Every structure is written in structure tokens, then in C-alpha cells.
Amino acid sequence: MVHAHLLRLPSVFIFSLSVFLGIFLAAIFHRYRVSDILPSQLEISHSLSYLRWLQSINISFPSLDDDKSKMTVSETSFLKNKVRVLCFVMPQYKDSSSLLAYFGAGPGGGPSFDAASAIVKTWGRRCNKLVFFGHSPRIRPPGVSVLPIRNGVAGSWNALREALVQVAVSYQDSYEWFLKVDLETYVIVENLRYYLAIFDAAQPHYFGHVYETWDSQYNAGEAGLVLSRGALRKLHNSFIKGLCDGDSRSGDVGLGRCLADIGISPSDTRDSRGRGRFLALDLEEHLVQKDSLWRNSYWTKSRYKTGEGPHCCSDFAVTFHAQANTIYILEYLVYHLKPFGISTPLVPLH
Secondary structure (H helix, E strand, O other): OHHHHHHHHHHHHHHHHHHHHHHHHHHHHHHOOHHHHOOOOOOOOHHHHHHHHHHHOOOOOOOOOOOHHHHHHHHHHHHHHHOOEEEEEEOOOOOOOOOOOOOOEOHHHOEOOOHHHHHHHOHHHHOOEEEEEOOOOOOOOOOOEEEOOOOOOOOOHHHHHHHHHHHHHHHOOOOOEEEEEEOOEEEOHHHHHHHHOOOOOOOOOEEOOEEEOOOOEEEOHHHOEEEEHHHHHHHHHHHHOOOOOOOOOOHHHHHHHHHHHOOOOOOOOOOOOOOEOEOOOOHHHHHOOOOOHHHHHHHHHEOOOOOOHHHOEOOOOOEEEOOHHHHHHHHHHHHOOOOOOOOOOOOOOO
16 A cells, blocks of 8 residues: 555656646746737738738739839839828927927028928828828918817827817728827838738727726827727717717827727737837837836836837837937938948848
């Protein structure tokens, strides 16, 4: 009997060890959820999905062995017509009542680093439609719409809600996608269209950089956020029904809560390597590892983690937080600076 009892000891030990390891691994999995570590669609890269989308609509472009510049121009033009984006710019708390007072000359006729002017002269030209909300300027560039916000404090949910109603009523049937940004934002619109192309705009999509608090998830206003036509239509219908009337200090938090109430959640937009596409900090803050209250808050609130340094940002990043002078710098670096002898395929397989 004693001998048999001793023989059972290894089995008991193995069973106990298995139970302990199972509990330990379950705790680790609960603490570090898979969605926090890897993108939700890691198994299929966005590039391959994009190529399949082109094939599904019987579109082909020159091979990667052909002239890269011609390929880029033709594909960019195609996407601009196929993936129509309305960009609308909202004021924030710190923007004074003189917001959008001018787009061109600064005081005394000198050059202006006004953020609205920077947007008009750079990335705003690449949107299918560019709309500003705020006080009407004394000088209005041709083709730029400036719509008034009559209710609510700049940056509040009431102000954003009013802007969304105007966008829905006037534009939801003319465009597939709606990009909301603050004044201090730089957007690479071609990368935005490349990202959005594989999604059905008739379905409710809500893209950006996801922040998470104890009671809600929402996309950070500093990184810009995108609503599909399906999401905007569903949101507008909720307004008509009298839903989402609650006041909120932050428009972006209010939007996230309202969308959650109607069953729309923010999506993981990282690329296949877990790098960010919608970036809520200045580029320097993402690339240079250093402590700051803003940067630390970003890491604390981010629902889906990204790397630091060179691993922070996707090769096809869409937005950066940027002040007016930085907007001009990024415009030059992205669209004008070219290293001699180096060419990059438009759709690298990664």
C-alpha cells in the first residue's frame, strides 16, 4: 500500500503543477490582453487586404518594376475619387474668439503661422472637401467653407454635436468618410484613403487612437478621428430621436459615449507591426523617449499600446499632432524632401 501511494505522488505533483500553471497563465492573459499586444488583424496585413480590394473591383496598376512616380500619381488620383473624405476642423478651448480671423497675412502684413492658414495651404488641399467650424473670418480663401457654431463652448460635446448635425445634414450623401481634427493636426490624406479603402463606408466605423477610462473608450481628439457614412447616419438618427443630449466637458469623450450607446466602438487602427497610424502627440514626443506629463498621460490612457522611438509609428501614419509651424515642416518632409537614389514601393508587403 505504501509503495502504491509513492507511485501516485508524481501524478499528484504533475496535476497540481498543471493547475497552478493554468491559473498563472490565465492571470497573465487577463492582465495583458491579446488585443493590447497585437493588432486585431495581425493575421492579414493591411497591404494584402488592400491588394485584394483592388482585385475585387477589377482595378490594376503598373507593377512595382515600372515607374514609381507614375504609379503613385495614378493610384492616388484613383483613391481620391473612390474614397471621398470630408475633413472638418474644430476649435478647442484655447482658441480665442478671434479664431479664423485670417488665413493669409499676419499682423502688419507679414507671414502668418495661424493654424487654419497652415491647414489650408498644406494637407487641407488634399481632402475632397474642407470645412472649418468657428467664427467667420474676414478673409476667406476660395473653396473653403466656414460654418458657425452657435451653441456650446469650443471643445465641448455640445459644440461637436452641433457640428456633426451640420455635417450630416449637408454632406453625408456626398462623401463616404468624415475626418474630424483639431486645428493643431497634420494629416497625410493619401495614407488615410489607403487605410480606409478596404472598409465598407456604409457600415458604422469609428477610427482613430483609442483612449480608455474606467467607464468609456473614445478616440483622442489630438490624433483626429474618422466616422464612416454609416456611423454618421446612425449617429444623426440618434440625435433626431433625442438621444445623446448630455453635456460633457470634452467633445471627444461625449462622442465616444454616444457612439457606445448606439453600439459603435472604436477600432484598433495599428498596422501589422503594432505601430500607430493616428498619433496623438507631436512627432518628437513619439520618437524621442522622455518623460512629460502629456506623454505619460498618453501612455496611461492608450487602449492599444504602440512602440517607442522608431517603432512608434507606421510607415503609413495618418495623423500627427502639430502646431502651425510644424505643419509646414511636415509638409516639406513628407511631400518635397527626397533622398537621391532611394524609391519606396507604394504598397510594401509587411
